Amino acid sequence: xxxxxxxxxxxxxxxxxxxxxxxxxxxxxxxxxxxxxxxxxxxxxxxxxxxxxxxxxxxxxxxxxxxxxxxxxxxxxxxxxxxxxxxxxxxxxxxxxxxxxxxxxxxx
Numbered sequence: 001x002x003x004x005x006x007x008x009x010x011x012x013x014x015x016x017x018x019x020x021x022x023x024x025x026x027x028x029x030x031x032x033x034x035x036x037x038x039x040x041x042x043x044x045x046x047x048x049x050x051x052x053x054x055x056x057x058x059x060x061x062x063x064x065x066x067x068x069x070x071x072x073x074x075x076x077x078x079x080x081x082x083x084x085x086x087x088x089x090x091x092x093x094x095x096x097x098x099x100x101x102x103x104x105x106x107x108x
Contacts, residue, residue, distance in 0.1 A: 010052035016106040026098040046097050063093040
């Protein structure tokens with residue numbers, strides 16, 4: 001895929017992630033930073049950082065539990081190591097860092 005197609009798809013997904021995080025019920029703040037970066041802050045001052053990485057054509061997630069790289073596969077952003085879908089991983093790391101179970105899911 002060419003760079004501009006990737007950027008368009010990644011930006012669209014990051015917007016979906018932003019809205020999903022804001023609506024998941026966790027106590028968190030989402031800030032959109034320049035360059036396609038979402039910074040998510042929790043009450044305990046921990047953070048998640050989600051960004052697009054153009055050179056690798058991936059969406060990267062940095063969490064307290066580790067780093068994850070997601071590549072577009074069959075219309076879903078899938079972790080390159082474990083094969084888990086982006087929103088499954090987001091649900092787990094947000095639940096972990098937020099201190100209570102939540103589901104992070106995109107709007108239909």
